[in-house]
Amino acid sequence: MTEYNAGMRMMRKMMAWVIGKKIMGMRIASCKDLARVLYDYIDDELSDSEKRSIDMHLLVCKDCRNYLKTYRDTIQMVRKIPDTPMPQDFSDYLEDLLRKRLAH
Numbered sequence: 118m119t120e121y122n123a124g125m126r127m128m129r130k131m132m133a134w135v136i137g138k139k140i141m142g143m144r145i146a147s148c149k150d151l152a153r154v155l156y157d158y159i160d161d162e163l164s165d166s167e168k169r170s171i172d173m174h175l176l177v178c179k180d181c182r183n184y185l186k187t188y189r190d191t192i193q194m195v196r197k198i199p200d201t202p203m204p205q206d207f208s209d210y211l212e213d214l215l216r217k218r219l220a221h
């Protein structure tokens with residue numbers, strides 16, 4: 118094993134270890150904590166210390182980073198969908214596309 122790989126493994130171990138623990142007066146959020154405050158975190162309604170604790174967790178936890186990203190993307194997508202009916206030409210286009218698909 119190269120020295121670099123050994124170092125990376127050590128880092129990952131350390132990072133996993135800090136989750137849910139209090140380090141230098143600051144608690145690193147656990148995955149559960151993140152799930153609990155996710156809404157508030159995204160809406161930016163957490164206190165500074167809570168936000169820092171989540172930020173730190175995201176720094177060390179890849180799973181939660183991915184989770185948060187998917188979550189954010191979904192919210193953004195839903196927010197982008199206008200609250201108006203689909204334009205007629207677009208709906209015609211979709212119908213046309215669907216019919217062509219079914220014809221094959």
Ligand SMILES: [Zn+2]
Nearest residue numbers: 147148178181
């Ligand atoms: Zn996590």
